[in-house]
Amino acid sequence: MKILAVVEQRDGEVPGASREVVSAAASLAEEAGGEAHALLLGGPGVSDQAAALGAFGASQVRVVAHDALADYHPDGYSKVASQVVKDGAYDAVFLPATSQGKDLAPRLAALLDVPLAQDITRASVVDGALELIRPVYAGKAFTQIHVEASPVLATLRPNVFPAQERDGTAQVESVDLDLDPDAWPTRVVSFEATGGDVPDVAEASVVVSGGRGMKDPENWKLLDDLRAALGSDAGLGASRAVVDAGWRPHGEQVGQTGKTVAPKLYFAIGISGAIQHLAGMRTAGTIVAVNRDPDAPIFKVADYGIVGDLFEVVPRLTEEVRALKAEG
Amino acid sequence: MNIIVCIKRVPDTETRIRVGDDGTSIDQSGVKYVMSPYDEFAVEAALRTREALGEGEVTVLTLGDDASQETLRTALAMGADRAVLLQGDVSHDGLATAKALAAEIGESDPPLVLLGAKAADDDQQQVGPMLATLLGRPCATAVSNFETKEGAVVCQSEVDGGTQVLELPLPAVVTITKGEFEPRYASLKGIMAAKRKPLETKDAQTAPSRLSVKSMELPPEREAGKIVGEGAEAVPELVRLLREEANVL
Ligand SMILES: Cc1cc2nc3c(=O)[nH]c(=O)nc-3n(C[C@H](O)[C@H](O)[C@H](O)COP(=O)(O)OP(=O)(O)OC[C@H]3O[C@@H](n4cnc5c(N)ncnc54)[C@H](O)[C@@H]3O)c2cc1C
Numbered sequence: 368m369k370i371l372a373v374v375e376q377r378d379g380e381v382p383g384a385s386r387e388v389v390s391a392a393a394s395l396a397e398e399a400g401g402e403a404h405a406l407l408l409g410g411p412g413v414s415d416q417a418a419a420l421g422a423f424g425a426s427q428v429r430v431v432a433h434d435a436l437a438d439y440h441p442d443g444y445s446k447v448a449s450q451v452v453k454d455g456a457y458d459a460v461f462l463p464a465t466s467q468g469k470d471l472a473p474r475l476a477a478l479l480d481v482p483l484a485q486d487i488t489r490a491s492v493v494d495g496a497l498e499l500i501r502p503v504y505a506g507k508a509f510t511q512i513h514v515e516a517s518p519v520l521a522t523l524r525p526n527v528f529p530a531q532e533r534d535g536t537a538q539v540e541s542v543d544l545d546l547d548p549d550a551w552p553t554r555v556v557s558f559e560a561t562g563g564d565v566p567d568v569a570e571a572s573v574v575v576s577g578g579r580g581m582k583d584p585e586n587w588k589l590l591d592d593l594r595a596a597l598g599s600d601a602g603l604g605a606s607r608a609v610v611d612a613g614w615r616p617h618g619e620q621v622g623q624t625g626k627t628v629a630p631k632l633y634f635a636i637g638i639s640g641a642i643q644h645l646a647g648m649r650t651a652g653t654i655v656a657v658n659r660d661p662d663a664p665i666f667k668v669a670d671y672g673i674v675g676d677l678f679e680v681v682p683r684l685t686e687e688v689r690a691l692k693a694e695g
Numbered sequence: 696m697n698i699i700v701c702i703k704r705v706p707d708t709e710t711r712i713r714v715g716d717d718g719t720s721i722d723q724s725g726v727k728y729v730m731s732p733y734d735e736f737a738v739e740a741a742l743r744t745r746e747a748l749g750e751g752e753v754t755v756l757t758l759g760d761d762a763s764q765e766t767l768r769t770a771l772a773m774g775a776d777r778a779v780l781l782q783g784d785v786s787h788d789g790l791a792t793a794k795a796l797a798a799e800i801g802e803s804d805p806p807l808v809l810l811g812a813k814a815a816d817d818d819q820q821q822v823g824p825m826l827a828t829l830l831g832r833p834c835a836t837a838v839s840n841f842e843t844k845e846g847a848v849v850c851q852s853e854v855d856g857g858t859q860v861l862e863l864p865l866p867a868v869v870t871i872t873k874g875e876f877e878p879r880y881a882s883l884k885g886i887m888a889a890k891r892k893p894l895e896t897k898d899a900q901t902a903p904s905r906l907s908v909k910s911m912e913l914p915p916e917r918e919a920g921k922i923v924g925e926g927a928e929a930v931p932e933l934v935r936l937l938r939e940e941a942n943v944l
Contacts (some may be wrong), residue, residue, distance in 0.1 A: 669919075
């Protein structure tokens with residue numbers, strides 16, 4: 368089985384979700400007897416990052432470097448990726464289920480004329496074929512799916528598949544394609560980053576989420592302190608109630624009409640745990656809830672709960688986490 | 696500017712999901728169906744665009760069975776001008792859906808097609824960009840706000856870590872996320888008016904589905920964990936458990 372992992376790069380780095388996809392592709396290919404390749408698109412110099420993907424199991428990294436590919440461009444990336452897939456005779460093609468991956472994969476599907484399974488949470492090889500599991504109804508159910516086409520195209524949910532390092536080096540091959548960026552209709556005007564160095568809630572491995580119990584947007588300082596104490600992998604999330612109130616940006620919303628997240632650790636602070644919120648975070652590794660209402664539904668899914676006033680609990684928590692991290 | 700909005704009938708997001716007897720789909724008994732929330736945002740976006748421009752027609756389009764007429768009527772009651780039901784099977788294969796929609800939309804070729812960023816049932820998040828690609832049109836996904844200008848639409852697309860601004864020449868396809876588009880409620884007058892608005896039914900040109908569900912299962916119930924304690928005094932024990940039991944600190 369030959370699997371291609373289409374990876375992302377940002378600011379000279381391949382993000383964690385992409386390393387997870389390479390690693391998952393490598394494990395599955397190994398199980399089925401085959402190999403995993405990675406495809407890296409970017410600006411001139413992007414090939415510097417290619418060899419490092421060998422450590423996650425790619426035997427070959429195909430690099431397409433071009434000025435017009437420095438940042439994600441939906442028309443350009445879909446064209447180039449579909450060309451590489453067509454030329455490579457792959458049995459499966461995986462992308463990370465990030466915002467970019469979920470934008471690119473459907474275009475790729477239409478260009479290749481194959482179906483697409485978004486947001487896979489489990490993949491295995493059974494009798495030489497891929498078996499994929501994906502959530503439906505916002506995670507209230509899981510389906511095992513069958514794809515009757517080749518290649519099998521799927522995006523993998525971030526933080527679910529481990530990024531395993533192994534001994535290995537990748538052969539780096541640069542792919543020369545004739546690109547005509549003038550023919551790409553979409554114009555990428557600008558990108559405005561939110562949150563500076565704070566990772567996006569969908570990618571963070573630890574998430575601190577606040578709800579209406581926070582009472583006032585000013586109080587987010589408390590959550591931001593906790594986030595900072597937890598380390599650079601921690602991000603901020605929010606319930607819809609506080610996004611609707613204009614306290615937090617929609618990009619932070621977790622849930623049915625926000626983002627689906629699966630961090631290893633999720634803090635729900637002053638969040639009641641409505642079904643639509645649970646939809647976005649129930650696959651988190653460990654869930655901690657702080658709520659003054661002992662009957663709040665969030666406690667039904669939380670691994671650990673503290674019943675109490677968040678304005679007392681959170682500062683203390685930040686203090687204790689800081690002390691712990693200082694110990695190392 | 697004429698706009699087509701593609702919408703879908705899905706179970707209400709409050710629904711308690713149970714697996715049906717076939718083991719591959721949900722038990723539909725007692726399930727209340729609604730317009731997918733993201734599609735409501737898309738209908739709202741279309742209506743606001745029509746209002747801002749002071750001209751043009753908003754058509755809502757769905758692929759589904761007769762029951763989907765109700766969903767179309769909801770959109771008409773919100774203010775859409777006409778509705779089209781493509782009768783055909785809806786599968787989990789978004790590309791099959793996109794093909795059926797493309798066959799219909801290709802004929803009228805409106806300058807702007809809007810869809811919800813994802814459907815609240817299969818969560819596949821794909822039909823919009825697939826449709827655009829099939830039609831050879833540019834597309835922006837997860838758009839929280841947009842503005843039309845001479846021959847183009849400028850979109851704010853929500854991406855991980857920020858907002859990307861994309862300018863698409865018309866005709867274009869845009870998928871909508873919540874952002875600025877809190878949907879309006881249908882007024883009583885709107886509901887009455889909807890009954891007289893045109894709703895056309897046609898057979899869909901469906902493509903075979905190549906993505907099927909072999910089995911559906913409910914996730915293992917998350918075991919309710921423990922209440923570590925009350926108030927700030929419980930924090931040291933929580934931190935200890937996170938470190939020693941859960942291994943996450
Ligand atoms: C179609 C649809 C889609 C939706 N999508 C989403 C979604 O994507 N994401 C989402 O989150 N919601 C979504 N919702 C909304 C959801 O139903 C809830 O309304 C929302 O999640 C509630 O937010 P909350 O928990 O912050 O607020 P509340 O339900 O008001 O809960 C506040 C909590 O804070 C606690 N609290 C108050 N003060 C304190 C204190 N001092 N110390 C400790 N605890 C305190 C209270 O006990 C309470 O439990 C959706 C709803 C619909 C209908």
